[in-house]
Amino acid sequence: MKIIAIHNTLWTHYKGDMYSRIYKRLEATNQYDFSVIHLATTEHGRSVLGNADLNEHQYPYEVLFDTDLEKVSSKSKTTHLLKRVIYHRPQLIYLNGYYDVSYWAVIVYAKTKGIKIIIDSESNEQSRERIWWKESLKKVILTQLDGYLCLGTKATEYLLKLGIKKEKILSTRNIGIANDKVSALYKTAYAQRNHTKERLNLPQFNFIYAGRFNPIKNLKMLIEAFGEISQTHPFSKQWGLILSGDGTEKEDLKALVQSKKLANIFFLPSCEWHEVPARYALADVAVLPSLFEPFGFLVNEALVYGMPIIVSNRCGSAYDLVKDGENGFVFEPTLKFELMEKMQTMMNQSDNLKTMGQKGQKLVEKFHPDAICEDIINAFDTVLKP
Template identity: 35%
Template sequence: MRILIVHNILWAHYKSSVFQALQRLVDNQPDVTVKVLQIARSERSRTGMESVTDSTAPTYAYDYELLFDRYIENVSLFDRTRVLLQRVRAFRPDVINLTGYYDPAQVMILLWAKANGVRVIMQNESTVADQQRGSRKEQFKKWLFDRCDGFFCFGNQSANYLISIGADPAKILLRRNAVDNDTIQSVYEQALPTRTERQQALTLKPNNFVFVGRLIEFKNLPLLLDAFAKAIKTSSNGKNWGLLILGDGTERTKLVNQVNELGLAGSVSLLPGRPWYEVPEILALSNILVLPSRSEPWGLVVNEAMACGLPVLVSDRCGCVPDLVHDGQNGFVFDPNQPDQLVRRMAQFMDGTVDTHQMSQAAKQLIATYSPNAVAQDMLRGFIKVTS
C-alpha cells in the first residue's frame, strides 16, 4: 500500500509529530510506504511564531517533500495544481489523504483520484459552530464529501458536522487531534524549578491565568480582560493573581488600551509570541489556561496545557471541548455569550475552592490518550480499511 498525504504547511509542528509517529508504524509494516507533500513552508499569519534556524527546535523524521519554500499565500493556484498533479502521478498512490477541501488544487487531486481508482481520505476541521454557512457552499461540500472514501476529523464535533450534512458515520476513521506531548511536558518540567525566580524577574503575580494564541478578533480577548477585571474584584485573593497573554496579532494595540482603561497594568502582561517549543516555559509561570474563543475548530493549546497538567477554562465554541474538557474534572466549560460564567470560574480558582491538584492529574491522564502515536495508529487503520 502506497500512502500519500497532501498537507498545507510545514510549520504545523503538531502534524509533523503525528507524521513521524506514522512513519515509524509504517516502517514496521511490510509493503507499506508513506510520503507527505508539504505545499509551503508556512503562512503569513504565523510569521515570527517559529525560528527555523534555531538549533534547539525539535526536528521530526519522516519522508516529506517541501514543494514551495515560501508562504502558502505566495503559491498560485496554477502552481499548486501543476506540481501536486505531477507529484501524485509520479508517486502512484493507493490512497491519498487530502487536508484542504477548500483548496481548489486539492479538489483537482480528488477528482483525479476518483477518475483513476485511487482512494481518498479527507481531513475535516470544521464544526457546526465555526461560522454562518450558505446553502450553496454546504451543497458543494456535500457533493465533495460524497466522493471521499473516509474522513479524519478533529474530534467529535468535527465528525458530527460531517454526519449532519450526510456523511456516512462508518467513514469517520479518526476523531482526535494531538500535539507533541512528550516535548511539551519535558520543556515545562525543566522550566518549573525556576518558576518563582522568573516570575519575580518579569514582575509577575505568584498565580496566573494564561492565554496563548494569536491576538485576533475571534479569540475574544476583550471578554477575557473584562472577566478577569471583575474576578479580581470579586475574590478576596485577587491581588495575588495575574493574567498572561502570550502572542502577537492585529488586536494588540486595542488590548493594551483596554488593559489601561480597566486599571490592570500591574496585573496583566502581554508577552510577545514565541516558537511553540518555548511556550511551555510560559505555561510553567501559570496556573490555569483560558481559551475564550467565539470560534475554534479544535484548540491545540488546550492539548499543550493539559500535557503540562494545567486545568483549563474553555469556551464551548471550541471544537476540543466534548473530547478534552470534562467539566468539573480537569477544568470548566463556559458560554462566551454569558461572561458571568467565566467571571465565576476565575474567581473560584482565585479563592482556592477548586481542587487544582486533582484537576491537574485528571488533565494529564486524559491527554495521554491524545498522543501523536495514538492518532497515527488511527490513521494507519483508516488507510488500511479504505484500501482493503
C-alpha cells in the same frame, strides 16, 4: 504501495511529529512507501510565532512554495500540486482537509484514476454560516471519499449530518500533540518556576492564554473580564493574567490595558513552539476564550501539564477534553459574566487546582500521539485492503 500525505504548511510542528511517527512505523514494516507534500513553508498568521522547526520533520517531504501560503495563487497551488501527485502515482492520498481549491482538484483527479482518499476533517457546524447550496455541493463530493479522520466529537457530528456513512469515519480522536516532548520541556521549566516568576514580577497565581492575538481569539473580553474581577475580588492581588504570543491585535490589547490602568496583566513576546511549555510553567490555569476553534490544541497542552482549563463552548475541545466542574469549566464566549464566574471560581479554589489538573491529565492520555498514529495506520489498512 505508495501513500502521499498532502498538508498546507511545513510550520505545523505537531503534524510534523505525527508524520514522523507514521513514517517510522511504516518503514519498520516495509508495507507502504509514505511521503508528504507541503504546499508552503508557513502562513502569515503563524509566521509571527517563529520559524518551522525542521527537527520535527523526520520523514520524506517536499515543500512546493518556500513562502507564506497566502502569497501563492490558487492556480499555482493547483498546477504544482497536481504535477507532483501525477509524478508520485499513489494508491492512497491523505489530505489534511478539503478547504483549499487545490485539494478539490486533487480529489477530482484521484476519483478519475481510482486513487483512494482519506481526509482529516476538522469543520463543524459552528465554524461559519452555512449556505444551503454550498452544503449540498460539499455533501455530493465528500460522500465520494473513502475515509475520514475527525477532529473530535463536533467534527464527527457534522460529517454524519452531511450524510457520511458512520463506517467511513475511521477515527474521532485525530487531535493529538507531542505529549511526551512538551511534557519534558514543561517539567524542565517548572523546576525554575519560582525564580522565573520572581524575575518577571508575577503574582502567586496566574491565568494564561498562549497563541495568536487576533479578533477570533476574543482576548479583549478576557482582559476586560480579568480587569473587572480585579476591582472586586478579595484575592485579586494574588492573581495575574499572562498573554503570550503575537498577532494583529497585540498593540490594541496593550493599549486597552494601559487605558483602563489594569494591573497584573503581563504580555510576553512570541516564541518558538519548544519554548511555549516554559510559559505554561509560570501559570496555574489556562484560558481559551475563542469565538471559534475547530478544536483548540491549547487545551490538550494545558491538560498534558496537569493544568485546569477554562474554555469557550465554541471550541471543539470543550466536548472531548473538558468535564465541566471536574478538570475545568466551559462558558459561552459572548457572555462576559459567564467567563468572570468561571475565573472567580478558579480563584476561590486555588487549593484544588492541582487535583483538577490531575483529572485532566488522565483524560488526555487517550489522545496520546502513539494512539492516534495507530488509528491513522489502521485507516490506511482499512481503505487499501483488497
